[in-house]
Amino acid sequence: MTALLGLPPIGRQAPSEDVAEALRELTAIEFQIGETATDIDVTVAPAQLTQLVEALQARPKLAFDFLRNIVGIDFTPEGMALKYQFYSFRWGHGLQVTVPTSVGHPRVPSIVRFYPAADWHEREAAEMFGFVFDGHPNPKNLLLEEDLHIHPLLKAHPLQPAEILQGIEEGPPGFKI
Amino acid sequence: MTPFLASGAIFGIWNWTDAIIRILIIVLVMTVVVVYLTYGERKVIARFQQRLGPTRTGPAGLLQGLADALKLVAKEDLRPATADRWVFEFAPYATFIPVLMVLVVLPFAEDWGVRNLALGMFFVFAVLGLNIVGMLMAGLGSGNKFALLGGIRAAAQMISYEIPLVLSLLSVAMIARTLDLNAIAAGQSFTPESGQHAPYVVLQPLAFLIFFTAMLSELHRAPFDIPVAESEIVGGYFVEYSGIRWSMFQLTEYASMWAWSVFGSVVFLGGWAVPDTHTWAGPDWAWQLGITLIKSLAWIIAIMWIRVTVPRLRIDQLMSFCWKVLLPLALAQLLANGFILEYDGPDILLTLTSALGAVALLALIIFRAVKRPKSKLVGTYRQVQVSTP
């Protein structure tokens, strides 16, 4: 079965320079390469995310076939960001893609059609932060109640007892869900 | 001697009074048996699973069954708002009464039963078929989808398995040349000079296997507990019942297990007649009652043993096993018996043909298991391939 994926199965970790070099061939996309404690980090604008993801999946030198995780972060007042973690079973390397969004416009294209695994991750990020994923097939709340439109992981979201959040009791003056 | 006095009545009174007294006795005995069967099942299964089972209520937990019964009677009897009232409330009785009616004809010792019917065996499977009605009533009347699925599953399963069951019993009836249960038992007492046969489990091993399998299915015991599967449909047709009505279902389950065990041991193991107690010291009836008790207990423990060991089949596997395997084999058995009995073949021929069929049934299952690509599986988790990093 491992032969189907092309290469010896495990333990092959390409040096991170290989990934950086392969990324530099993508001249049509504007991005910056950085680094985290574990992966290479690529920052790209939301408008070019689809293009980048398509290239990440299709280019044989990159071949990122596995979406590990999608993380949303609230950088208020500088807007928000999404972090996508990818992994390539073929080459054994990982990559993080950062997509910063501007204040008040948390719109990002959905990548479900490239990675089916992104479905639930995107729904979670959408309900927790208020991101809008364009083209998501089933944009409903996942972990929260279906008609509860609050975004608890925003830094502005106050720490309050559940009764106040659910509207059973009255919150402090000026508090709005 | 007036016609009102039954010749064999133990109380020497009018026939109908005698019948009522006997029915009362059998109902009381059945209640006690059921209470201690639940206790026994919990105890036996606990030992199979390295546990102790009930120990706290009474000495060695002996009063546990009574405590459970008391609790169930005291519980509130709930009825869902969406239930069909009369169907829902009568369903437990509709399942219970057929089992009670079966107990009427079972011979626990020579001529010891409520009534000894000339068509006893026919009566048993005619009456037990009525069980399905109660289960369907419970399933449809509860207004619950799990109950509906359970009721439909129960109906499909019981109707299917009734056929091999009846055919396997017919092949015994052909040899016995009677449907009277007392005569069937007496016919197995194994004395060649009187022309009696060996127990029918020796003469008809295939029929015995088919009967045992189909009986498990009729009883909804593992591996055929599909209509009441706890992990899938949470109890099936009786999911909405509580209190006394739920305990009626429980009563039905254990009473029918007991009834089937006695019936099976009468038909296949010789009932009270094997071994022959007529030459033993002491009263015949006491020996015979003891023999019946031991045989039915062995039968019940076999059922419990199977329950703790095997997982559950899926409904399509269950159905195809019935229609594709059990039914053709039962028919072949019937046909072979017909030929042998028509030409007055010896008993050994009956044994041989039936044993051949039994071996074929087992071989089919074993062959099927061995043919599978992963046949030798046990212990393979230790031999894994060394991976090279």
Next chain:
Amino acid sequence: MSIWPEERVLAPGAAEFDSVDMTINIGPQHPATHGVFRMVLTVDGEVVVDCEPYIGYLHRGLEKLTENNDYRQAMGYWDRTDYLAGMACEVPYCMAVERIAGIEVPERAEYIRVIMAELSRINSHFMFAGAFGADVGSFGTSFIYAWRERERIYDLFEEVAGDRMFPTYIRIGGVAMDLPDNFEQRCRWVLGSIRQGIEDLDGLLTGNEIFVERCRNLSPLTSERAIALGVTGPLLRATGLQWDLRKAEPYGIYDRMKFDIPWRADLQGDIFDRFWMRLAEMYQSARIIEQCLDEMPKSGLVLNPDLPKTLRIDKGECYFRYEGTKGEYGVYAYARGGNKPYRMKLRSPSFCNLSALREMVVGNYIADAIIILGSLDIVLGEVDK
């Protein structure tokens, strides 16, 4: 003549029948959902046409809580994610924080962590095997067999850490306290008992014809599809792909351990292979623990002595991945000064595996849907965070 149908055929004329689909709500209170999980099955008779999972009944706001607690205070929330393997959740949390803070861990503590994590893995897999047997319909026997070994492991945890399920024993920079004196002897005894337990379950379930018939060829999964759906852990390895983070991206001291990733030539990712894979993994985990006991430094520090009183991390970002009991247990940590993380995110393996449920269930029988759900081995604490 075959006993079981090789393929599910329609009855003659079934195509012309007008049948109405029915929806069945399974959960949140249902014995087979392993917690508070709900799925709505649309069934046509006994066949599942559609399945919609609903989660979130156990959502406790793990990430928000972590953001508002000190690095050390938040520990207690993390071992409540995969509550069947508490220790195996504390380790990745601590390792992620150590990664961004650059904290060293003493060697003896590394060994202790591996022992505890592998014991937790065995614990969790035993729970799977027992509960899976119950799902398939074995009347609690497999459950009790598994429970016997789990009790012994929990007793060992209690001796070591003072608590059974949620020990909070692993600390940032090491472990909370040293092992008790007779630990090695006790642990070897427990390992012997575990091996016997695996044998028992193997004999009871793997050796059972009905069990194999139920699970064989049910909802097989190819490696490619598993990767696309984000399925990891034993489920991915059961498809035949030898991928284990302990080998692919070794962390801690796993590069010193000799163990195999279970593999058989005829793995196809069906329900049976998932069961088999977990049995084999328990066996390999026992091997790892034995090596740790042999090679472990007999004395020494178990907690980094240079840690500050309050841990403050100025800047750091990492996505730490760990081979959890259910799959890739990823911890994303982002620090921006202060004694609290700015953002912590759990990539929980159960969550990702469960998202593939719909695709596996559709087209099978209701009874199969239950055991497919059981074979995913979800823990709702981890799914709902």
